[in-house]
Amino acid sequence: MRLSDAEFKAMNGRIRGQLHRRVEFPLLRRLGLSESAGKDVIELGCGNGLGAELIASLRPRSYVGIDFMPEQIELAKLRAVKDARFLVGDATHLPELSDQSADVVVIFGILHHIPLWQQAVRECARLLRPQGCLIVEEPDAPALRGWDRVLRWAHPKTGFSLVGLEAQLASTGFRIEKRVRIPGVFGFYRARRVAS
Ligand SMILES: C[S@@+](CC[C@H](N)C(=O)[O-])C[C@H]1O[C@@H](n2cnc3c(N)ncnc32)[C@H](O)[C@@H]1O
Incomplete structure (x- = not known):
C-alpha cells in the first residue's frame, strides 16, 4: 500500500536515515545480513534506496530493490548504487522475479503496510533458494497504533503483529x-x- 503523505515525509527524512544507518542496519548485519556478501539479494519495500546503499557495502553478487510506490523507486535510482536494479512491484505478487532467485531476502519494515502480508511472506519463500535467509525488521501492533495516534501516519488495517509474523514464518516453511x-x-x- 502507498504511504500516507506524513509517513512518506518521515521515511525520507534525516532522522529516519540516521536511525537506519546507525541502529537498524548494524543490528540486522549482526543478525545475519552479513550473509549477503557474494550472494543474490532482494530487498522488498526498498523505499528511497538507503538500504541498497548500505547493503552494497556488504558486496552482494546482485541486488534487486522492489517498492510499490514509483516515487520511492525514483528516489532510489537517484542514489546510483553500482549494479543495483530497482523495480516498481507488489511484494505479494512478483512475476518479474523467478522462483529461487535469491540467497537473501531483506525487509526493513514493510509487511505492516500490506493487507495480505501473509502472501508477501509466501512470496519470500518462493524467491529464496533452499537454505536461503530472510532478514526481517517489523514494528509490533501496539507501536503502530501509537504512531497512528500521535503522528497520524494512517497505516492500513492489516492485523499485522509480531506474534502473527512468527506463526506465518513457521507455517510457510521458515x-x-x-x-x-x-x-x-x-x-x-x-x-x-527449510521447506517449501
Ligand atoms: C515504512 S516504509 C520503509 C521503507 C524502507 N524499507 C526503509 O526502511 O526506509 C514501507 C515501504 O514499503 C513499501 N510498500 C508498501 N506496500 C508494499 C508492497 N505491497 N510491495 C512492495 N512495497 C511496498 C512502501 O512504498 C514503502 O516504501
Whole structure:
C-alpha cells in the first residue's frame, strides 16, 4: 500500500536515515545480513534506496530493490548504487522475479503496510533458494497504533503483529534462527527457508 503523505515525509527524512544507518542496519548485519556478501539479494519495500546503499557495502553478487510506490523507486535510482536494479512491484505478487532467485531476502519494515502480508511472506519463500535467509525488521501492533495516534501516519488495517509474523514464518516453511524482540515495539529476525 502507498504511504500516507506524513509517513512518506518521515521515511525520507534525516532522522529516519540516521536511525537506519546507525541502529537498524548494524543490528540486522549482526543478525545475519552479513550473509549477503557474494550472494543474490532482494530487498522488498526498498523505499528511497538507503538500504541498497548500505547493503552494497556488504558486496552482494546482485541486488534487486522492489517498492510499490514509483516515487520511492525514483528516489532510489537517484542514489546510483553500482549494479543495483530497482523495480516498481507488489511484494505479494512478483512475476518479474523467478522462483529461487535469491540467497537473501531483506525487509526493513514493510509487511505492516500490506493487507495480505501473509502472501508477501509466501512470496519470500518462493524467491529464496533452499537454505536461503530472510532478514526481517517489523514494528509490533501496539507501536503502530501509537504512531497512528500521535503522528497520524494512517497505516492500513492489516492485523499485522509480531506474534502473527512468527506463526506465518513457521507455517510457510521458515525456521527462525535468531530473533531480537521487544514485545509491543519492534522485532528483528533471521529466518531460514527449510521447506517449501
Ligand atoms: C515504512 S516504509 C520503509 C521503507 C524502507 N524499507 C526503509 O526502511 O526506509 C514501507 C515501504 O514499503 C513499501 N510498500 C508498501 N506496500 C508494499 C508492497 N505491497 N510491495 C512492495 N512495497 C511496498 C512502501 O512504498 C514503502 O516504501
